[in-house]
Amino acid sequence: MNAWTGKVIRVNLTSGTITKEPLDMKAARAFIGARGLAAKMLFDEVDPNIDALSPENKLFFAAGPLTGTFAPNVGRYDVVCKSPLTGAIAASNSGGSFGPELKYAGYDMVIFEGKAPTPVYLWIKNDQVELRDASAIWGKEVPETTDMLRAETDEDAKVACIGPAGERLSLIASVMNEMGRAAGRSGVGAVMGSKNLKGIAVVGTGAVTVGNKEAFDLAAKDASAKIKAHPVGGAGLKAFGTDVLVNILNSVGSLPTRNFNDGYFPTADKTGGEALAANNLLRPRGCHSCIIECGRATKVTNPKFAGEGEGPEYESAWGFGADCGIDNLDAIIKANYLCNDLGLDTISTATTIACAMDLYENGIITLKDTGGIPLNFGNAEVMVEMVKLMGYRQGFGDKMADGSYRLADAYGHPEYSMSCKKQEMPAYDPRGVQGIGLHYATSNRGGCHVRGYTIAVEVLGNPVKMDQHTIDGKPELVITFQNLTAALDSTGACLFATFGIGGDELAALLSGATGIQYTTADFMEAGDRIWNLERMWNLTAGLSSNDDVLPERLLKEPIKSGASKGEVSRLNEMLPVYYTLRGWDGNGVPLPEKLQSLGLA
Amino acid sequence: MRIKYFAYLRDVTRVAEEHYITTAATAGALLDELCRRYGPPFAKWVLKPDGSLSEIAIILVNGRDIRDGVWAETPIAPGDDICIFPPVAGG
Structure with a gap:
């Protein structure tokens, strides 16, 4: 077997049984792997009309055939299931090293079925696969969860997990791996929480073999040379990260501003990649086999928003920035850190706050609804506070934790939700592009x-x-x-x-x-x-x-x-x-x- | 006119924007002038080795990308807003 490992782990959380199956190679050839192959298996195995948060939903963690090879920029895996946010198929894609580690352990995919009676996590070390009690870890935020799982298993384990948002079935909860990487979209973290599955820790000491070493070597060298020679892949993304887009989109009039009420934010430059590189960037960061390094290891020293972590990338800087009418980059970064820690999708979290601000400024919700919190556009302190309340479903954050559509609909104005299929749109205004x-x-x-x-x-x-x-x-x-x-x-x-x-x-x-x-x-x-x-x-x-x-x-x-x-x-x-x-x-x-x-x- | 510089270009120009007076009548002529003013560290981001305009540098005249029209021949006027981005991207 080459590129694919040819093995799948299937975990029935209801019964606690773990089986290993051969990969369907005919399907793998046609649907490749990761997103495509998991979608094919979901299509074959899961009734599309089930409740996404019921035990009948299945959750696929799927790597691709290139994942874990030495080709450039192939460190990704997908989390696939029925989305509780949209009702559509979910496939959320994340980098880091979790996907490659799963391949090195010998598996293309892990499938979770049913629901565990009490919180559990899955521990994979090559051939050894076991469910373990996660009662003591349940309730912890993502960094502590990751550290505890590594302490209980192996210090080199790669961990994917949910935070408090996923446990509380927030429909915009993410699955986080290695603390700062997110399978963010479509509420895949809520599906994990609905199954009482807190995390997966994996260690693999094997390798991914290739079918034609000479051809693969040539193709990998060719791809690497072309990426490195390109001004964007070779240097631009590393220097400024994706947040450099803020000024570009603003200059062409397509930076959604104040919940898509406009497409231009006059002070956007304060939140762009140039400002981030000048004021907060510690170093660029890459995923497995990455030669681009768009990731941002950052630090905020402003005591009001102090912290250290990963991000923001463009969508997060825009969402907590221009879309909320905020140009305080320290606050934006802090909101991103909180999303990582709580296990929330940054795009949906930020744009749900923007939606709430729009509802508030138009008098559709009042201080009585928000518990006394003034949700005006531009209020950076309130924006950061709302992220915490959403992650723990506290106060008005409980109503916001299921995304902008359900929030706006609850007050009779779904048209205030800037979403498609109930999932929030990202940082490009369709009126301008x-x-x-x-x-x-x-x-x-x-x-x-x-x-x-x-x-x-x-x-x-x-x-x-x-x-x-x-x-x-x-x-x-x-x-x-x-x-x-x-x-x-x-x-x-x-x-x-x-x-x-x-x-x-x-x-x-x-x-x-x-x-x-x-x-x-x-x-x-x-x-x-x-x-x-x-x-x-x-x-x-x-x-x-x-x-x-x-x-x-x-x-x-x-x-x-x-x-x-x-x-x-x-x-x-x-x-x-x-x-x-x-x-x-x-x-x-x-x-x-x-x-x-x-x-x- | 007002010229705004972004990303690497700010390291060269030392300003994010400047008011600029020129007799250049087209975007191409203005870029040539700026490349002479700021030298090779500027030119390498907006010109190809043969001296023609880079296809992936983003140059806007009043918010409109010159690549969507007549490119280097895009007319410019004293009151215009010009934005110059080196090749960068995101997603």
């Missing part, structure tokens, strides 16, 4: 940027430039990016490797590693297959074209200031074209011939 709006609306996991990052082309001009304000060619662009990313995620590679390499290089890496020939067309078709499988699962779960929408604000209220002033999203012009190009009918349902061509019929 047309293609990303089409992606948000059609993303299989709801509001999300990383499954179709058209910003690379529409704003950054990488590898080519398209005008951000036009809709011409955008459906085609969105589909290409969605398919490419579905395949890339499934290998275990990092999205940022695409600042240097593309489908050709990824197909070459996959071919060398597995020993199975994947052309670039095969690779892209696998992405198309995965996208359509996820779509079919969502349709069976009850989602429809009625869910391929953006908040009305983005369709009707033009951006008020900045370079994109006057723009609205033209989603409704692009969506029918997208469906047709996808091979779907007018209701967004894949046509039989499309499914047949992908082997999904």
